Amino acid sequence: MRFLSTLQTLKPSTLGLLDMAYVVVLLPLLLMLKVPMLLFVFLVLLLLIFKKEPAKPLHLIFVFFFGILAIYLSLYGAFSFRGLSRLKLFIELLVYVLLVVVSLQRLTQKVNFYLLLSPFLLLALSLFFYHGMVMLIYVIVEIFILLWLILAHRMEGNLVESFRSGMVMFMYSLPWVVVLFIFFPRISFEHATYGFKGEMEKRMGHDGVMYLDGNAQLVPSDRIVMEVGFDTKIPPSYALYFRGSILYIDKKDHWEPLPEFIQRKNARPDTTQDTALRYKVTLYPTQKRWLYMLDMPAEPIKNATLDSDLISTVKKEIKEPLHYAARSHIRSTYTEELDEPTLEASTLFQKDQNPKSYLVAQDIKQNVAKPDKRVSAILRLFKDQKLTYTLKPDTLDTNHSTDSFLFDKKRGYCVHFASSFVTMARMAGIPARVVTGYKADLSNSLNLYLSVKERDAHAWAEVYLNEHWERVETTSTATGMDAQTQTALATQNKNDFLDTLNLYLLYAKYQVETWILNYSNLRQLQLLDYAKSNPKFIFVFLASLMALIVLTFMIILYFRSPLYRSQHLAALQPLIKLLQNKGYLRKSKETLHQYFLRYSEEYPHLHQHIALLKQIDALYEQMTYADQNHASDLKKLKNLVRTFTKVKND
Amino acid sequence: MQIMNYTISPEFTPLIDAVEAHLIGKRETIALSLATFFAGGHLLLEDIPGVGKTTLAKHLCSVLGLEFGRIQFTSDMLPSDILGINYYNQKEGDFVFKKGPIFTSFLLADEINRSMPKTQSALLQAMEEGTVTIDTTHYPLPQPFFVIGTQNPHEEVGTFELPSSQLDRFMCSLSIGYPDNAAEREILKGKTAHSLSHSSVVLTPSQLQVYLTQASSVTLSDALLDFLQDIITFTRNSGMFEYGLSTRGALALTAMIKSWAMLQGRSYATADDAQMVTAAVCAHRLRFKEGATNAARIHHEIFTHIHSDT
Known part of the structure; x- marks a missing residue:
């Protein structure tokens, strides 16, 4: 209440209100500003704080040049006119220019139209840089605060009254927002590039090609690739391999899949083995065509193809969250005969490319007869080499990548392990191929929910043994991890409580993101499907909508109810309302005393009422004017008013 | 004007009754005059001749038990005619101060606007300060000191209008107005106590002092202070009046x-x-920019x- 009364006495000017608006909208943008621009903002802030009078033209020229310099330095290197076709760079430049212009205008201390308009522009622009749940909440707050400030501006700086009106307006809009949101899904952000080139060219954890060179440095990113909901139970950790691509061709510094023109027969999975596991996946936009499925896929996904490598793809790139249901056999392998092109591709190697490895492989090939023993021998060799797992490996000599990794650098991550193993296996006469995809971590699961992040991207090998492809986890041959990688990965399992908490938050975020942030026409259709099969849902939906409307109206009523000067005046309201409902209105000039007196004179026959009214009047008068406020008086007044409203006399 | 609701306390009803016996149907004016006295201010009666200004003053004086003094202002009056003079007493061989008619506790300054500004200001200065200064000597006026000034607003020939700074020194201004039909009939019948005999109800000096405190x-x-400040701010900021209520005016309002x-x-x-007293306090202090100024309009x-x- 003290805060309220302070607000009441505070009557900020237009400039004061504008400053508040700018603080609110610039807060998220400050995180994105580059250092020179931050310095510029800081300088303007200092000028505003220490120089109360309007800036002189000389100052303005100085600030202007400083601003131009800050823009130049911020965009140094990144800027070219061709670069402007990239949306984010363009928006960044726009924000910088806007900041300089607004700063100059603010320093003159004159309010003009673009100073009034810019907070909204900046709010809109900040949406290009952040679109997460936090930003969603912040934007809602921002919109409310801007509305409040506009009203405060119109109400000559009355912060309390404008807050109440703002709240009422805001609440009125809420049910509409929900209804419009559900029935008119917005376009997903990836579509909204407005003719600019996309920004999504950044390499993903899995992108269908596997690089071995320095470009391949991994940063453990927590970006979520997909979220999986299992129907019955989550499979154990060793089974959580999501297939992405199968790579056959060693291109020295990277591995590639087979070219598409090589015709191979389509896979016909055998479903007679163990019962398949059912799960539903929400795949976030990858700009690629793969649908990830657990090893080994049981059947093709609706509207997608499953090739002979058991890789599922769709026709068009995935540009909005995709939902699919899938089935996989996690404990079985899939017997198949290798066709000619596959066999050829999975046995091809260049012996002069990795001469050292070739010698070792030949040695194994000659000494070990059984193919599965050969595989064990290669894995043993890997172990003996004491390879270190690291996220930041030294650059390999990509002309001799296997030799370089196994016998020279001995540091690498899954990609290097898988690549070297496949090369060695082929040299030892076993058909082998690299598989890239995601290996999910059970620590990211809750109940039946599992999230797969970029950091879970993985590569492993498959060898053809006994007429089926068998998975080989090559990275497990690493003997140790370097300190840097340990710290980078340690965040995952540091604190059980925090982990669980984080997971719950993630789970909540998943729900919000699937149903609010990434709500699209697909989700809408899903919802409609669900509603069709569950008529009860429609009822629940309508009921909750009604509940929301009732709730908002209650909030509106709360904020619309007039603020009374005192508790005793508020206590009188039922009485006044009763008199008004009887058609007996208080004149604007009248004090309550006069109003009551007039009532007594006009209705002299209502003895009981009049007697009560006299008591109420006297008590109320004393409480209001004699500065004698006792809690007991208030109680008494309330009681009297209650009796008055209950008295029946006519 | 809207009907006022008030109930005079039984302590004061006899006083008002006693005055009303001579000024039928003017209870409200009488009560307001009494209030002005207890608020420690002075009263300005503005009305046409013959509606009872003097009657009101005289009988008010008698119920209050004060010493009555009266000055009829004319255009040739000098300040010394009011304040008194120093004259040379041959018997004593020294200057002696002869008190003027102002040295009384209840003064009726009749037709105050007929005198020259010099004379007016002599009176008004005494009203404000409660002392009279002649030849560097201060003579305190009796306490309580209450002035009722009267003026005829419609007469223009040979009058000197009081400047607003002087008017500000009166706490209230009232007009009596014509009596209503019933009251007038009573008067015409001759039923009023027209004799100037003193009232039977008289306040003692100690009682007066108690009421004043x-x-x-x-x-x-x-x-109430919020309401009061709203009123004061309105007179200043509404743009309706030539100038708003002064701080002295605001203080007068509070006292009233x-x-x-x-x-x-x-x-x-x-x-x-x-609501009851605002018009009386403001009527002579405020002036509408457009149209006539009167108490009813100000109140409205x-x-x-x-x-x-x-």
């Missing part, structure tokens, strides 16, 4: 509200009290715009 110690609540509350027998003042304008929420 009581009037100044009436409680003003925050709720308190005094009026005391007449109701209350130890606290209410918004009704404020202020209270159509300023509402008490209590």
Whole structure:
């Protein structure tokens, strides 16, 4: 209440209100500003704080040049006119220019139209840089605060009254927002590039090609690739391999899949083995065509193809969250005969490319007869080499990548392990191929929910043994991890409580993101499907909508109810309302005393009422004017008013 | 003008009854005059001749038990005619001060606007300061000291209009107006106590003193002060008046509200009290930019715009 009364006495000017608006909208943008621009903002802030009078033209020229310099330095290197076709760079430049212009205008201390308009522009622009749940909440707050400030501006700086009106307006809009949101899904952000080139060219954890060179440095990113909901139970950790691509061709510094023109027969999975596991996946936009499925896929996904490598793809790139249901056999392998092109591709190697490895492989090939023993021998060799797992490996000599990794650098991550193993296996006469995809971590699961992040991207090998492809986890041959990688990965399992908490938050975020942030026409259709099969849902939906409307109206009523000067005046309201409902209105000039007196004179026959009214009047008068406020008086007044409203006399 | 609701406390009804016996149907004016006295201010009666200005003053004086003095202002009057003079007493061989008619506790300054500004200001200075200064000697006026000034607003020939700075020194201005039909009939029948005999009801000096202190110690609540400040701000900022209420005017308003509350027998003042006295306090202090200024219009304008929420 003290805060309220302070607000009441505070009557900020237009400039004061504008400053508040700018603080609110610039807060998220400050995180994105580059250092020179931050310095510029800081300088303007200092000028505003220490120089109360309007800036002189000389100052303005100085600030202007400083601003131009800050823009130049911020965009140094990144800027070219061709670069402007990239949306984010363009928006960044726009924000910088806007900041300089607004700063100059603010320093003159004159309010003009673009100073009034810019907070909204900046709010809109900040949406290009952040679109997460936090930003969603912040934007809602921002919109409310801007509305409040506009009203405060119109109400000559009355912060309390404008807050109440703002709240009422805001609440009125809420049910509409929900209804419009559900029935008119917005376009997903990836579509909204407005003719600019996309920004999504950044390499993903899995992108269908596997690089071995320095470009391949991994940063453990927590970006979520997909979220999986299992129907019955989550499979154990060793089974959580999501297939992405199968790579056959060693291109020295990277591995590639087979070219598409090589015709191979389509896979016909055998479903007679163990019962398949059912799960539903929400795949976030990858700009690629793969649908990830657990090893080994049981059947093709609706509207997608499953090739002979058991890789599922769709026709068009995935540009909005995709939902699919899938089935996989996690404990079985899939017997198949290798066709000619596959066999050829999975046995091809260049012996002069990795001469050292070739010698070792030949040695194994000659000494070990059984193919599965050969595989064990290669894995043993890997172990003996004491390879270190690291996220930041030294650059390999990509002309001799296997030799370089196994016998020279001995540091690498899954990609290097898988690549070297496949090369060695082929040299030892076993058909082998690299598989890239995601290996999910059970620590990211809750109940039946599992999230797969970029950091879970993985590569492993498959060898053809006994007429089926068998998975080989090559990275497990690493003997140790370097300190840097340990710290980078340690965040995952540091604190059980925090982990669980984080997971719950993630789970909540998943729900919000699937149903609010990434709500699209697909989700809408899903919802409609669900509603069709569950008529009860429609009822629940309508009921909750009604509940929301009732709730908002209650909030509106709360904020619309007039603020009374005192508790005793508020206590009188039922009485006044009763008199008004009887058609007996208080004149604007009248004090309550006069109003009551007039009532007594006009209705002299209502003895009981009049007697009560006299008591109420006297008590109320004393409480209001004699500065004698006792809690007991208030109680008494309330009681009297209650009796008055209950008295029946006519 | 709207009907006022007030109930004079039984302590004061006899006083008002006694005056009303001579000025039938003018209870409200009488009560307001009494309130002005207890608020420690002076009263300006503005009205046409023959409606009872002098009667009101005389009988008010008699119930208050004060010494009555009267000055009929004319255009050739000098300040010394009011204040008194130093004259040379041959017997004593020294200058002796002869007190003027102002040395009384209840002064009726009749037709105050007929005298020259010099004379007017001599009176008004005494009203404000409570002392008379002649040849560097200060002579205190008796306490209490109450002035009722009268002026005829419609007469213009041979009058000197009081400047607003001088008018500000009167706490209230009232007009008596014609009596209503019933009252007039009573008067015509000759039933009023026309004789100038003194009233039987008279306040003792100690009682007077008690009431004067009581009037100044009436409680003003925050709720009422808010209302009061709204009124004061309105007179200043509405743009309706040539100039707003001065701080002295605001103080006068407060004193009148308190005094009026005391007449109701209350130890606290209410918004009704404020509505009751505002026009009387403001009538001679405010002037509308457009149109005529009178108490009724002032009351109407202020209270159509300023509402008490209590």
